[in-house]
Amino acid sequence: MDFPYVISTILHILFFKLFPLLQFKTEYCSLEFPFTSSSAAELPFHLNMDDMSSPYRALNVGIESPELPSDVLDSIAKKLDIDDLFSFGEVCKDWRMFHSDFWREFMASHAPLIVQKTPHAKRACSFFSISDERIYNTLLPFFSGFSLAGFSSGYMVMAGQDNAVVLVNPFARKKMTISGSPDQGCVIDLYDRATLAFATNSSEEFVLVALCTWSFNMHVYQSRNSSWVIYSRWGTPWRVMDVVVCRNTLYAITDEAEIGVVMLNNNNHSLKILEFSNKPIFATSNLKLVSTDDKLLVVLVLPTLEVEIFMIDLSEMAWFKIELLGDRALFLGVNSKCYSLSNPGMWGFHSNCVYLISRNSPLCKLVSLKNQVIRVISLPENRGPLGAKLCNIDWCFRSRRDEMDYALHEE
Structure with a gap:
């Protein structure tokens, strides 16, 4: 040539x-x-x-x-x-x-990206790839006054003024706007965990579960009737810490380690608490639910940022503490949620360990299940030209889409 x-x-x-x-x-x-x-x-x-x-x-x-x-x-x-x-x-x-x-x-890549933005960004957002060691920048629809509650099913969930919620898919160039939540006491910047799940029998119907872990509020939006419902307010009747989709079912966990199914009946807006034979008692309530290969995990994050991991056996209704993840890796956001990736070596990651990020730290720690730091990965700290500080908001699995079956949430 x-x-x-x-x-x-x-x-x-x-x-x-x-x-x-x-x-x-x-x-x-x-x-x-x-x-x-x-x-x-x-x-x-x-x-x-x-x-x-x-x-x-x-x-x-x-x-x-x-x-x-x-x-x-x-x-x-x-x-x-x-x-x-x-x-x-x-x-x-x-x-x-x-x-x-x-x-x-x-x-098609299953490699997670880290969602980053500056505290006062109006449109700019970034996605950092650890495996490729590069950052992808993008300009989103104007989101000044909105906080990022998390990344779920391909969408950034953004809560803003008048309790409006905007769902933005930066990779498919799609945007959905949901009217204000029913709880005017839950003000801006308090939604900090969100789970978006699409109905198995419809490409358009979806359920959004948004949590305020500061006020222990849990709000659920169903697109089929275009309405919000308050499931828990100010910790009553539950203090829900996390929600995840596993086996097409929405599971929630409370601060007392109670696990339940989110019921979606028109006349039953509650959690169906499951009975376990050996539910543990924890001194801290920072609990995260994880779905991995149709199995349900609970990750306990201690104040020292050490983790303990439990497998939930839904057939025997029992908890089991585990010391090995096998060919899996966990991706934990201290201020957000926790995710699992099978066969991580295929995407440039290590197995049987935890990748941990914090909103205000410029580091990602690779930690063994014995809580030993294996490696510290430097992350981009600033965005030019003014050098504004980047915050690591959440992990982004661009190809992941959670689906839930309404039949499993109705009685």
Whole structure:
């Protein structure tokens, strides 16, 4: 291959194709074209390349696109942020076909990302990949005044003014808006854990469980009737610490280590507490539920940030403390939730250990199940150009989608 020709071709593409798109990006982001908005409904973002009014179409008129080898396109794509990758796919037909395959592979990865943003960010958000040692930046719909309650089923759950909740999928360019919660006493920045689950028999129906662990509130939204319900307020009748989906069932755990099923009947908004033969008593209540390969785990986070892990046997209704995870790794957010990944070595992670992040620490600790620090991984601390501090909000599993069966939540 003629090396000078390749360099010349790449410069031609970047100058006449990609650079105009990147310059235009600021304009279309301000108009929020990439995200469509609806009330508890989702629509995909799509640009019509055949529409002559489209700015992308205008940029392509009269410009021929030299073909580039796939390895060159791959090198270009790997240098781009999330928003630029969408622009990349609109340059020309060849780039669009390559982008489709590249994006499919990107979304198929089970490797978790770390969600990062600065405390006063209005649109900017980042996703850091430990395995790739790189950061993906993106601009979301305007979220000033909103706090990030967590990442669940591909969506960032954001709680804001007037108790409104916005669900944003930064990888599918989808956005859903839910009307204010029923509890006006739960003010901004208090939703700190959220679980989103879609119905097994519908691609549109979903349930959102939002927790305020400061006031011990638990609110549940069902899209099928477009309404919120208060399950617990100020710790009455339960202080729910976490909720997870396992075997298509929504399980909750209280501060007293009671585990129950979230009932979704119109006339039964409660937890169906399960009876165990050996429920332990803990001195601390920082309990997290984890679903892994259709098994239910409980992770106890001690004040020293050491962890104890228990397997919940739902057939024998018993707790068992475990010392080994096998070919699994846990990804724990001290201020958020805990997740499990099977066969982590396939995605560049170690098995039988815990990856631990904290909101205000620039480190990720790799810890053994004996609570010995194996490795300390440095994370990006600041975002330019002003060097604003980045907070590690939660782990993001981009391809994971939780589903729940209504039949298992009704009596």
